[in-house]
Each structure stands twice: as structure tokens, then as C-alpha cells.
Ligand code: GDP
Ligand code: IMO
């Protein structure tokens with residue numbers, strides 16, 4: 001039986017954590033397939049409020065196996081801290097498994113991420129500073145260390161010796177920074193290996209076998225399609241394939257095993273870091289939304305940029321992912337606004353663009369063509385029944401559905417697990433035994 005892809009459809013922070021936690025009730029496996037601890041997935045459930053960075057959001061359901069797949073880059077120190085923090089709050093993490101093929105985010109990656117950002121000056125990307133870009137660079141350059149390597153002392157020493165020598169040249173000669181101490185790093189890696197050993201396994205096989213057995217696998221995307229390395233607003237993107245294609249490559253599952261591809265859209269837009277955002281609201285309305293929604297990053301605490309729903313970007317996102325359905329989150333944030341707006345086209349240098357322009361210069365100069373709709377007074381916050389939505393909110397949802405061109409199966413009306421309207425179940429019930 002199939003896999004279900006949950007993909008951020010905008011610039012990240014759409015509410016994937018909430019949605020995956022909600023859907024995991026019906027899942028046997030929940031799998032992260034890309035990114036690293038640049039992600040911050042908020043979950044609020046009966047155990048409290050959590051910001052997950054590497055651990056999949058299925059972890060709160062004891063029946064679920066939570067998988068960190070081979071396409072993820074793992075900072076072992078950050079992961080161990082996250083596991084400890086979850087355990088100390090009564091969350092059982094024994095159902096976690098980590099791919100031996102996942103690449104390690106090393107301390108020198110974190111250092112290089114920060115040095116590279118400084119060197120970019122005004123052109124900084126606004127990365128999360130977690131070493132994600134440099135770790136993926138090393139993976140592609142075949143200079144990465146993998147989680148499995150931490151469990152093999154002689155091999156680890158051999159790999160680290162050559163990699164650290166090269167890194168130290170860059171650190172000292174290019175950036176005039178302090179070199180990495182090979183011995184200290186080697187010992188730290190061995191310690192990480194010892195602590196993580198119990199979780200490490202061949203997860204590709206586990207997931208493939210689970211699919212063969214007819215189990216339900218939820219693929220937990222990180223970031224959002226507009227941050228995708230190939231299809232996002234390059235160079236203001238992250239360094240991995242965060243769209244559905246990344247689930248196939250990052251996990252080693254064939255595309256036909258994915259039954260449905262669900263785009264997670266927020267009812268408006270946010271973006272953290274630099275890069276084009278045509279619908280950005282640098283005014284009191286944007287400020288209002290940011291404060292009502294508390295749009296501050298779950299990883300870095302940075303204020304998120306806020307704007308109207310961008311239908312042009314949304315259609316692009318749908319095209320590259322082939323969404324079979326969508327989830328609309330944070331509808332309640334717009335409660336009480338006199339009117340709401342949706343971007344239906346861009347204007348660049350006096351010319352109208354109905355499709356997402358691919359060139360960065362055009363994107364940077366794009367201004368939105370906005371369609372205005374009535375706001376709603378009756379709150380949607382906490383509503384769990386479609387019929388209870390005020391008619392103006394319903395019209396707004398319907399218009400977004402029309403623009404993105406696929407059905408909205410779930411509407412989220414609050415951050416808590418059950419503040420959700422199920423229009424059509426995304427993950428089916430388990431088949432009768
Ligand atoms: P993710 O990275 O996609 O998992 O999203 P984040 O957790 O970074 O950011 C989403 C924020 O929205 C979190 O603070 C969630 O608790 C919150 N959230 C999710 N869904 C809803 C919703 O429907 N309404 C409201 N008000 N908050 C929501
Ligand atoms: P979740 O999974 C929002 C952004 C950073 C920066 C760019 C590159 O919580 O939705 P990186 O550190 O990846 O090299 O930074 O990508 N970014 C995110 N923005 N949500 C995320 O993850 C993000 N992960 C990376 O802000 O602009």
C-alpha cells in the first residue's frame with residue numbers, strides 16, 4: 001500500500017508539523033526525506049507544544065515508526081539534544097530509526113555556513129546557519145561523512161583525515177578562521193556514533209518492506225517548494241530537493257508507490273530570509289498578520305515576512321509537485337479582517353504574467369495583481385465542521401481551491417491537533433485484518 005507525500009507548497013512554515021502529527025494517527029511510518037535541522041515543525045497535542053527539527057512528527061504516536069531517511073542531513077549533536085528533550089517530556093523515542101546513509105552535518109559545516117553568509121554581505125541568503133548548505137555541498141562533492149561511518153572507527157578516521165585537511169585549508173587560507181582539530185572531532189564523532197547506534201539501520205529496506213506489507217507511509221516534507229534547489233526562487237533557496245521528487249530520491253522509493261501528493265498551503269504567505277516575495281506586505285496589514293499569527297521562526301526565532309496568498313507561486317508549486325490535493329492552514333489568522341486579497345497574476349515592467357516567471361530579475365521586480373474578497377466576522381478559529389465556516393471564509397477557500405487546481409481535503413483552523421476540518425480523509429483507515 002501506498003505512501004502519502006506531505007509537501008510544503010510555499011516558502012516553508014505552512015504548518016506541516018501540525019498536519020503530519022494529525023495525519024499520523026492513521027500512519028504506520030512517518031518519514032523525513034530531505035533537509036535537516038533548518039526545519040522547525042511545530043506540534044501542539046496532548047503532550048504539550050514541541051518544535052521538531054529532525055525527529056519526524058509521527059513520534060507522538062506509539063504505533064508509528066519515525067524514520068530519518070537517507071536524503072536528510074543530520075547534525076548528531078542537535079539530534080541527540082532533540083531526543084533528550086522529547087524523552088524528558090515523556091515522549092517515547094524508541095520508535096525512531098535513522099538511515100546509515102544520511103549525511104552528517106559536521107561542526108565545520110556550521111562554521112562554513114556562517115562564514116559564507118558573512119562573505120555574501122548584502123547578498124546574504126539568510127540561511128538558518130545550521131550548516132545545511134555546506135553539508136549538501138560535501139555530499140555532492142563526495143566529501144561527506146555518513147551516519148553509518150560514525151559506527152566504523154577505522155573507516156571514520158581515514159575519511160575524516162582527508163576531509164578535515166581539505167576543510168582546514170579553506171577555513172584558514174580563505175576565511176582566516178581557526179582550523180578544526182582532527183583528533184577532537186574524531187573522538188566526538190565516535191561518541192555520537194555510540195549514542196546513535198541503537199537507532200541506525202537500513203531504512204530504505206524497512207520502508208520498502210512496509211509498503212509491500214500494505215502499511216501506510218507518510219512522507220514528511222521539510223521547507224517548501226519555492227525553496228527547492230531546482231524549482232524554487234534560486235539562489236534564495238535551500239540546498240536540497242524539497243519537492244515530491246526529493247521523496248523518491250531521498251528515500252529510494254519509486255514514484256508509483258506514492259498514492260497522493262498533498263500540498264500544504266497557508267492561507268496567506270510567509271517567507272524567512274532573503275529573496276523575492278511579490279505579495280509581501282510591508283505595512284500595518286502585514287504587521288497585524290505577523291502579530292496575530294505570531295509569525296516568528298520555530299528554528300531561528302526570526303520575524304517572518306508576511307504577504308497575501310500568492311496564486312501564481314501556488315500554481316507553480318502545484319505544477320512541479322503534481323498535487324492531488326491540498327491542505328489549507330491558518331485560515332483563522334485572517335478572522336476579523338475587513339477584506340482579504342489573493343494574487344492572481346504578476347506585473348513586471350508593465351507586462352502581465354499569469355505563470356510564475358523563472359528569471360530571478362523578473363521575480364524580483366514583480367508586483368502582484370490582487371483580487372479583493374470580503375473578510376468574515378464570525379470566527380473560523382477552532383471550527384471542525386465545514387458547514388460552520390462563515391460564507392465569506394468558504395468563498396475564500398473555494399477561490400484558493402480554484403487557483404491551485406486541486407481539492408482542499410483538510411482545512412486547519414488552529415494550531416492544535418484537532419482544530420481541523422476534514423473534508424475528505426487524506427490517509428485512509430487501515431484495511432480490515
Ligand atoms: P512547518 O515548518 O510547516 O511545520 O510550520 P511551523 O511549525 O514552522 O509554523 C507553523 C505555525 O503555525 C506554528 O506555530 C503552528 O503551531 C501554527 N499553526 C499550524 N496550523 C495552524 C492553524 O491552522 N492556525 C493557527 N492559528 N496556527 C497554526
Ligand atoms: P520548515 O521545514 C522556512 C530558508 C532559510 C533561508 C533558506 C536557506 O520549518 O518549513 P538553509 O539554512 O536551508 O540553507 O537556508 O531557506 N529555510 C526555511 N524557511 N521554513 C523552513 O523549514 C526552512 N528551511 C530553510 O530561512 O531563507
Ligand code: MG
Nearest residue numbers: 013040041298
Ligand atoms: Mg517551520
